Amino acid sequence: MKIVGIDAGNTMIKAVLFDLSGRVLSVAECAGETHRPQEGYAERPVADIWHGVSDAVSRCLQQAGTPASDVIAVGAAGHGNGLYALDKQQQPLFGIQSIDHRASETVQALESSGADQRIYQISLQKPWPAATPVLISWIKQHQPERWAQIGHLLCAKDVIAHFLSGAISADFSDAAGAGLIDYRQRGYSRELLALYGIEDALALLPALRESCEVVGHVTARAAQLTGLPAGIPVVAGIFDVVASAVGSGVVNSGEASIVAGTWSINQVVVDKPDYLRPVFMNSIIETDRYMAIEASATSAANLDWFLREFDDGRSGQGAARSSDIVAHVQPNAQLPLYHPYLYSGRKSEPAKAGFYGLGGWHTRADMLFALFEGVTFAHRAHIDRLRAAGIPFTHAILSGGAARSCIWPQMFADVLGIPIRVAECKETGALGAALCAGVGVGAWRNLAAAAQQAVQINPGELLPRAERFAFHDSRYRVFKKLELAMREMWQEAS
Numbered sequence: 326m327k328i329v330g331i332d333a334g335n336t337m338i339k340a341v342l343f344d345l346s347g348r349v350l351s352v353a354e355c356a357g358e359t360h361r362p363q364e365g366y367a368e369r370p371v372a373d374i375w376h377g378v379s380d381a382v383s384r385c386l387q388q389a390g391t392p393a394s395d396v397i398a399v400g401a402a403g404h405g406n407g408l409y410a411l412d413k414q415q416q417p418l419f420g421i422q423s424i425d426h427r428a429s430e431t432v433q434a435l436e437s438s439g440a441d442q443r444i445y446q447i448s449l450q451k452p453w454p455a456a457t458p459v460l461i462s463w464i465k466q467h468q469p470e471r472w473a474q475i476g477h478l479l480c481a482k483d484v485i486a487h488f489l490s491g492a493i494s495a496d497f498s499d500a501a502g503a504g505l506i507d508y509r510q511r512g513y514s515r516e517l518l519a520l521y522g523i524e525d526a527l528a529l530l531p532a533l534r535e536s537c538e539v540v541g542h543v544t545a546r547a548a549q550l551t552g553l554p555a556g557i558p559v560v561a562g563i564f565d566v567v568a569s570a571v572g573s574g575v576v577n578s579g580e581a582s583i584v585a586g587t588w589s590i591n592q593v594v595v596d597k598p599d600y601l602r603p604v605f606m607n608s609i610i611e612t613d614r615y616m617a618i619e620a621s622a623t624s625a626a627n628l629d630w631f632l633r634e635f636d637d638g639r640s641g642q643g644a645a646r647s648s649d650i651v652a653h654v655q656p657n658a659q660l661p662l663y664h665p666y667l668y669s670g671r672k673s674e675p676a677k678a679g680f681y682g683l684g685g686w687h688t689r690a691d692m693l694f695a696l697f698e699g700v701t702f703a704h705r706a707h708i709d710r711l712r713a714a715g716i717p718f719t720h721a722i723l724s725g726g727a728a729r730s731c732i733w734p735q736m737f738a739d740v741l742g743i744p745i746r747v748a749e750c751k752e753t754g755a756l757g758a759a760l761c762a763g764v765g766v767g768a769w770r771n772l773a774a775a776a777q778q779a780v781q782i783n784p785g786e787l788l789p790r791a792e793r794f795a796f797h798d799s800r801y802r803v804f805k806k807l808e809l810a811m812r813e814m815w816q817e818a819s
Contacts, residue, residue, distance in 0.1 A: 326768070327391065329553065330759030331378060331401040332565060332752065333481050334587070335359070335369070335422045338377035340385040341755035342396070345768060347779030349752060350391065353384035365426040371409055371417035374481065375488045382551040393552050399489060399543065400560045400762030402568035402754045403482025405502040405608075408460040413476035415493070420484070423455045424622075424668075428463040435459075440520045447517045449598050449607040450504035457503035462521045478529045482562040482758075489551075489559045490541025495531040496561040502608040502618070505530065508598060511609075534561040535612065537764040537772070560765040566590050567608050567616055568757030573722040573748040574780035576772045578614060581718040583704060583737065583745075584753075585727030589624035591707040592616050593716050600714035605707075611772055617716050619707030622668035624700055625726040625733075627678070630667055631696055635689075647693050648730040654694040656796050661687055662804055663699030664811070675815045681807055697733055698797065701740040702804050708741055722782065724748040739793035740801070749781040756780070 327350065332339045336357055342350040355377040360368040378401075386393050407423040421427075435441045435452045445451050452459050457480065465472045479487070480499040486492055500506050500513075507514030512533060518524045534540055539558040548555035563571070570582035570592055577594060584590035598607050598615045606618040628644060654660070661683045666676035680695060711718075720743050727733040728747045738745040750756050760775040769775035 326397045327395045328759040328762050328768075329382060329385070329396055329399040330752070330755035330757070330762065331382065331399065331485055332568070332754035332758060333374060333377070333401060333403040333485060334565065335367075335404050335424055338374065338381050339752060339755055340378070340381035341752045341759070342385050342389050343756060343759045343779070345763065345779065347750060347756060347781060349750065351385050351389040352752060353381045353388060355380040359422060359424075363427070365429070367422040367425040369420045369422050371411065371420050371484055374409075374420065374484050375417075378485055378488060379550040382553060386552040394554050396554055396557060397768070398558045398560065398762035398766045399553060400758040400765070401482040401485040401562040402565040402758040403480060403485065403499070403562065405480065405499055405564045405566060406455050406457050407481060408457050408464070409479045409481060409484045410475045411477040411479065411487070412474050415476065415487070418474060419471065421455070421460055425460070426454045428454045428459045431459050431463050431466070435521070444504070444517065444520050445603060447507050447509070447514060447520075448504045449508055451603070451605075452504070458505060458518065458521045458523060461523045461526050465523055465526075475529055477531060478526060479531065482565070483531065486540055486559055486562055489543050489547045489553070491544055492541035492559065493531045494534050494540040494561050496534050496536045496538075496563060497609040498536050498564040498567045498616075499562075500533055502564045502566065502606055506609070508607070536561055536563040537611075537761045539765045558762070558766050560762045563758055563761050564608055565754045566592065566618060566620070567610055568755075568761075569724055569753045570594070570616065570757070571610070571760055571772055571776065572750060572753030572756030572780065573724045574776045574782060575722055576610065576776050579718055581721035583721045583723045584725040585624045585700070585704065585723065585733070585737075586725035587624065587626040588620050588622050589700070589704050589707060590618065590620045590725075591704055591711060592618040593711060593718050595716060600716065602714045604711060604714050604716075617711060617714070619710050621703065621707070623665045623703035627665045627667055627696055627700055628726075631693070644726065644730065648732045650690045651694050651697050652732045654690050656793070659684070660691055661695040662800065662807065663692075663695040664804070664808065665696070665699045665703050675818070676808075677811070677815050677818060679811070697736060698740070698800070699804070700727070701733070701736050702801050704737065705740050705801060706805075718743075720744040720746070720786070722746050722748055724753040735787050738787040738789045740797045742789045742794050744789070745787045746785075747783045747787075749783050
């Protein structure tokens with residue numbers, strides 16, 4: 326028996342075939358194009374997602390060399406927030422990605438009026454430009470003709486469930502992460518939507534389902550396009566951030582997941598979303614647990630940028646080679662520092678990336694060390710906020726691109742001061758989606774049982790080294806002072 330997990334990010338759609346032990350049998354991916362019709366816009370048509378799913382799933386099944394009839398279920402994870410719409414005939418209308426910034430003034434208006442405070446009290450989210458209800462509000466205000474055409478408002482993975490099964494559905498994890506859930510009643514709230522001026526959107530939002538709940542079955546048309554067996558169950562699916570935690574085995578209260586990819590994702594499973602101070606985002610995992618999340622676009626994508634722009638081509642240097650180079654840098658107080666804010670920081674005010682303290686004697690290796698360390702410092706800033714909110718945890722599972730480095734996982738342990746373990750599966754988002762599908766068809770009784778059987782963690786625990794923690798801690802304090810000093814400059818440069 327096999328399960329297909331689909332992971333749809335802002336730019337890439339992956340389809341992965343797993344067996345019930347969590348072993349990856351085949352992987353295929355389809356890159357998508359971000360459309361930028363105006364400055365600050367980031368769109369991906371719904372039809373492009375449908376095409377990406379068809380292409381990735383069909384190639385994944387072809388590569389596997391096993392009968393497609395072995396597949397018993399399919400589940401999808403997708404990037405949170407953004408906004409995808411179908412018209413009243415359930416045909417593609419538009420798609421806005423979670424890296425869109427068109428609604429910045431909408432956020433400013435909510436903050437100026439004080440509505441953002443009440444919004445947080447209800448939804449445990451603060452408005453930000455690509456948040457789903459903010460984008461709904463913007464569409465209603467600025468594009469009334471488009472607003473009148475909308476029949477259904479969806480998240481990214483809901484588009485996939487609809488394509489595969491024809492179902493119009495949403496799940497609690499995505500809706501919560503998008504700021505659409507009233508946590509007092511675990512559902513949509515007219516009062517919450519009214520704060521955004523979109524109470525009439527209530528009729529356009531799908532019924533909420535549990536992530537592992539079967540919402541439909543693969544249609545004959547979808548089977549023809551993907552190669553999946555017609556009639557197999559499709560589950561509601563899951564927010565990709567939570568999927569990565571599940572695919573790392575992080576499903577029980579007190580467990581922590583760090584995902585170091587494009588975004589710096591730092592999340593802890595809790596029994597109640599009851600904190601000493603606000604956190605950036607909250608989501609829901611199964612029926613009785615929550616995910617406290619601190620995140621920003623400040624993680625390993627910085628290395629991708631550095632290698633793309635500054636690799637001279639002579640060394641064939643990639644991420645693995647970079648890690649080897651960083652491993653040979655001797656820590657010393659004269660090493661440069663790096664702010665990993667290529668794609669801005671966590672808060673609404675602007676932030677910029679930059680190297681600091683560079684001297685003529687510094688090498689490419691020194692700069693790579695600073696970049697690795699700066700990314701890890703951005704994760705620490707989020708971890709510190711989780712701790713300040715009274716969310717305890719003693720260790721974490723690391724996944725994402727940084728987890729595949731020979732040096733970065735140990736640096737995470739040294740900077741954060743906690744033991745780090747690394748997920749064995751590279752496709753944790755797709756695995757999390759597949760585990761939801763398996764639970765939905767009864768392969769496992771719940772996500773904890775699924776993770777116990779199908780998630781493998783690399784042997785060995787990386788412990789923080791006292792002398793390295795002290796070294797990085799002193800540099801982290803300078804890193805934060807530089808951040809404060811640069812804010813006025815960033816504001817002027819925005």
